[in-house]
Structures are given as structure tokens and as C-alpha cells.
Amino acid sequence: MKNPPAVFSSLWKPSGIRAVSLPILVVITVFIAAQGCTRRSVAPVPAPSPSSSSTPYEKPSARTASPPRPTPPGTGPAPGSTAPKPARTDVVAEKCLIASNGHQTVTHEVGPLETVWRLSRVYDVSEEAIYAANNLRSGTPIHVGQKLIIPNASGMRNVIALYPSTRWKYIVVHHTATDIGKAALIDRSHQDRGFWYGLGYHFLIDNGTLGKGDGQIEVAPRWVRQQSGAHCKAGGMNERAIGVALVGNFNEELPTSAQMDSLTYLLRTLCSHYGISPQCVVGHRDVDGAATDCPGKRFPWASTRRCLVSP
Numbered sequence: 001m002k003n004p005p006a007v008f009s010s011l012w013k014p015s016g017i018r019a020v021s022l023p024i025l026v027v028i029t030v031f032i033a034a035q036g037c038t039r040r041s042v043a044p045v046p047a048p049s050p051s052s053s054s055t056p057y058e059k060p061s062a063r064t065a066s067p068p069r070p071t072p073p074g075t076g077p078a079p080g081s082t083a084p085k086p087a088r089t090d091v092v093a094e095k096c097l098i099a100s101n102g103h104q105t106v107t108h109e110v111g112p113l114e115t116v117w118r119l120s121r122v123y124d125v126s127e128e129a130i131y132a133a134n135n136l137r138s139g140t141p142i143h144v145g146q147k148l149i150i151p152n153a154s155g156m157r158n159v160i161a162l163y164p165s166t167r168w169k170y171i172v173v174h175h176t177a178t179d180i181g182k183a184a185l186i187d188r189s190h191q192d193r194g195f196w197y198g199l200g201y202h203f204l205i206d207n208g209t210l211g212k213g214d215g216q217i218e219v220a221p222r223w224v225r226q227q228s229g230a231h232c233k234a235g236g237m238n239e240r241a242i243g244v245a246l247v248g249n250f251n252e253e254l255p256t257s258a259q260m261d262s263l264t265y266l267l268r269t270l271c272s273h274y275g276i277s278p279q280c281v282v283g284h285r286d287v288d289g290a291a292t293d294c295p296g297k298r299f300p301w302a303s304t305r306r307c308l309v310s311p
């Protein structure tokens with residue numbers, strides 16, 4: 001059992017206490033799940049703005065703009081490939097992760113390619129309020145590792161932008177094979193291994209270590225830019241599979257219940273939106289030609305599959 005991260009401790013409630021009053025979004029709610037705080041909305045993703053960091057498509061960082069390095073195996077497309085333009089019809093799916101009965105100020109450490117737009121959705125706080133609380137002018141770029149004050153945060157939500165695409169046919173599930181982790185750390189690690197664009201997965205589900213929430217879904221830059229992954233070369237999966245990793249070593253332990261809740265939500269959301277069959281959700285080790293035991297011998301596939309096929 002891991003303690004909640006310090007920055008969320010004032011918001012944290014024991015699992016199961018999720019019946020909270022929901023803030024009203026200026027979105028069209030498609031459904032509200034029985035748990036009380038699952039939402040899927042058709043709110044438009046903000047249009048791209050080359051001069052603003054307040055969209056899902058931030059300006060490339062100095063790192064991503066640096067000269068290309070040699071391509072190690074399985075690292076995805078060559079630099080220069082362009083991300084699709086975001087459309088106002090993009091769907092944003094949201095689900096409550098940490099519920100709060102009140103509004104509190106929290107500190108958030110910015111992850112790779114995280115934007116003020118995303119943070120405003122995660123904490124249900126306006127972008128303007130976040131800029132003002134941090135003495136930043138609207139549109140000021142933010143950077144990895146920056147600590148931002150989030151005023152009047154009402155808990156925390158997992159927010160997933162669903163971009164138009166017909167390329168995603170599979171989902172490959174991984175573990176990080178580490179006890180602790182967060183996107184910024186693994187991003188650096190994958191850069192050190194020579195992966196262009198760093199973090200090789202599209203999504204990372206945290207386990208409550210290094211200041212991240214237990215079950216927090218971190219959206220990787222590859223997803224925001226709709227780039228190929230660098231997580232499973234076998235079977236051409238880097239090009240046609242969404243890579244989802246959970247922090248943990250599931251040869252040694254089980255994922256946390258919060259991680260499994262978030263994984264189920266993420267898989268169901270992606271399968272539904274992209275028309276991916278539950279049979280096409282596979283573990284890394286199940287891909288022909290992949291010589292690995294990832295996501296670990298103890299990963300609970302049976303319950304995962306039950307959740308995927310249940311209505």
C-alpha cells in the first residue's frame with residue numbers, strides 16, 4: 001500500500017469515497033457512469049496555437065528541436081514527421097481519480113509536453129487562474145519539472161484527448177519493471193537509451209511514487225503528437241499499436257487497484273473510440289517475436305479481460 005503523494009495528501013480520500021458533487025463543465029456530457037465521477041465529453045480540444053502553450057500541441061522544446069540522433073531499433077519514425085493538426089471535433093474523455101469535497105491549492109510538477117490546457121482539465125481550474133496564480137502571462141510556455149501552483153483544485157481527473165486516427169489497431173500493455181516511476185523520469189531514461197522523442201510509450205499509469213497519483217494516467221508526448229511508439233518493435237507494433245505502460249515490476253508484485261481501475265478505463269476508452277477489439281489488447285510478451293516477460297508473470301490478465309468485455 002503506497003501513501004498518496006504529498007502534494008495530493010490534502011485531497012486524498014480513502015478508496016471508495018468517490019461520491020462527490022461534480023463541477024459543471026461547459027461541455028456536452030455523453031455519459032455519467034455509475035461510479036459517480038466518470039465522464040466522457042465531446043468538448044473541443046483547443047485549436048493549435050503556435051505561440052501558446054495552452055493547447056495540447058505545444059511548441060517543440062529545445063530537446064525535440066535538436067539535431068537527430070542515430071536511430072536505435074524500434075524507435076519509431078524519423079524526425080520531421082508531422083503530427084496531425086488537432087481538430088475541434090477531437091473528443092476528450094475524463095474520469096475522476098482523486099475526489100475532493102472542497103477546493104484546495106496544490107502544487108503540480110509539469111511532465112513532458114504537459115500543457116496548461118491539460119492541467120486546467122485535470123484540476124478543473126481555468127487556464128487564466130493557473131497563469132495568474134503563478135504570476136505568468138497567459139500563453140507563457142511551461143517546461144518539464146516546473147512546479148506550478150494550482151489554485152482551487154477540485155480533486156484530480158484523468159484526461160485523455162482522443163485524436164482522429166485510423167492507424168491504431170492494437171494496444172500493447174507493458175510494465176516499467178521498476179518499483180517507482182513517472183513520465184519525466186522514464187522520458188529521460190529513454191532519451192539516454194537513444195530513443196528519438198524520449199518516452200517510448202503513449203500512456204503511463206503511475207503507482208503513487210515520485211509525487212504522482214496512484215492510478216494517474218500521464219499522457220506521453222507521442223500520444224499528443226500522434227507519433228509511432230518505441231515500445232514494441234516485434235510485429236510492427238510501434239507503428240500500429242498504442243503503448244500503455246504501468247509503473248511497477250509485475251514479476252514481483254501486482255499493480256495497485258487504482259492502477260487497474262485506470263487501466264480498465266483507458267483500455268475501454270481507447271477500444272471504444274478507435275474500434276479496437278478486446279482481443280487486440282495484448283501484453284508485450286504475447287506479440288510474436290517479442291522476447292520478454294513484460295508486463296510480468298503476475299500481471300492480472302484474467303480480470304483485465306473480464307473488465308474489457310463486460311458491458
Ligand SMILES: [Zn+2]
Nearest residue numbers: 174175284294
Ligand atoms: Zn514491454
